[in-house]
Amino acid sequence: MKEQVKSIDPNLVPKRTLYSGDKIPAIGLGTFGSDSITHEKVAATVKDAIKGGYRHIDCAAVYLNESHIGQALKEVMDEGVVTREDLWITGKLWNDKHKEVEASCLQTLKDLQLDYLDLYLVHWPFPNYHAPYCDVDSRNPDSTPFNIDAFMETWKVMESLLEKGLVKNIGTSNVTVPKMKLILERATIKPAVNEMELHPCFQQPELFDFMVQNGIQPIGYSPIGSPNRPERDKTEEDAIDTEDPIVQKIAKRLNIHPATVCLKWAVQRGQIPIPFSVNPRNYMSNLECVTTEPISTEEMEEMKTADKNSRLIKGQV
Numbered sequence: 001m002k003e004q005v006k007s008i009d010p011n012l013v014p015k016r017t018l019y020s021g022d023k024i025p026a027i028g029l030g031t032f033g034s035d036s037i038t039h040e041k042v043a044a045t046v047k048d049a050i051k052g053g054y055r056h057i058d059c060a061a062v063y064l065n066e067s068h069i070g071q072a073l074k075e076v077m078d079e080g081v082v083t084r085e086d087l088w089i090t091g092k093l094w095n096d097k098h099k100e101v102e103a104s105c106l107q108t109l110k111d112l113q114l115d116y117l118d119l120y121l122v123h124w125p126f127p128n129y130h131a132p133y134c135d136v137d138s139r140n141p142d143s144t145p146f147n148i149d150a151f152m153e154t155w156k157v158m159e160s161l162l163e164k165g166l167v168k169n170i171g172t173s174n175v176t177v178p179k180m181k182l183i184l185e186r187a188t189i190k191p192a193v194n195e196m197e198l199h200p201c202f203q204q205p206e207l208f209d210f211m212v213q214n215g216i217q218p219i220g221y222s223p224i225g226s227p228n229r230p231e232r233d234k235t236e237e238d239a240i241d242t243e244d245p246i247v248q249k250i251a252k253r254l255n256i257h258p259a260t261v262c263l264k265w266a267v268q269r270g271q272i273p274i275p276f277s278v279n280p281r282n283y284m285s286n287l288e289c290v291t292t293e294p295i296s297t298e299e300m301e302e303m304k305t306a307d308k309n310s311r312l313i314k315g316q317v
Helices: 039-052 066-078 099-111 147-162 179-188 207-212 247-255 258-269 280-291 296-306
Strands: 015-017 024-027 056-058 088-093 119-122 170-174 193-197 217-221
Touching: 024 119, 024 247, 039 066, 039 280, 066 099, 088 099, 099 147, 119 147, 147 170, 147 179, 179 207, 193 207, 207 217, 247 258, 247 296, 258 280, 258 296
Parallel strands: 056 088, 088 119, 119 170, 170 193, 193 217
Antiparallel strands: 015 024
8 A cells, every 4th residue: 555645835845046146045855866776766755755845856968768757747747747847857877978968968958748847966976977878886987187278168068058048047057166167167157956965974064165255056966975975985994874863863853763863954054955865764764854843043053063974875886
């Protein structure tokens, strides 16, 4: 029997205003599943999550599930659950497509069965950093380091996507402060967001503050850590966010799961977390976190001491 969970009124979910003026829900649903989760299961989760109140779905071509998600999006719109304007859909340009930006975007639109994306990101600032869908345990001999001239060639085409109406906002992912400074010096249209790893044990305060100061919205992946990350990314020194004493103390006071504390902290700090789960109870609890008692000002300050500079997605391929 399908588990029944409480829906959340999407109007209760706060929104962040990008410099473009567009408003993006302050928490979203990621769609990157582990190898044990089928594309069909991810798509079914997207459909049910939207019915439950989610309006922000974070996608990427490299996840290989956009055609499945596209069918789910079509079904919820055909059923009258939402209109296209109700949704915020993000797509990402994969590393082997830096010279095929428009074609890649058009393929994503076709797969998602959409006329436009609300946000399109350059997934990594490294051409060929990861071969086309190669095994995560392999290393790509064609990978190249960041080069601002090459990146700006890609970015100029990203800007053209916006001008053509294929996307409403463009942004970056996994870009550091030095790289972003170079991009901002040359860009005609600056990134609206930077998606990056952010969780209590990896807060990246310098990077976070730089983005905010420059009007670039931080989006945080792995917001509760990444327990299902590839084995190549795991080391004995990795911190476990949900086991942090401060996180657990706040969880006990609020009588909530430590994972919910991580998400509350993220939303209150100002980043947009994009957690992923195919468990209805979990993903609806993730959304509900923005509607319940907040972490106190004192606890938010205390959460700064949870930072252990523990990067979990190490990008070793």
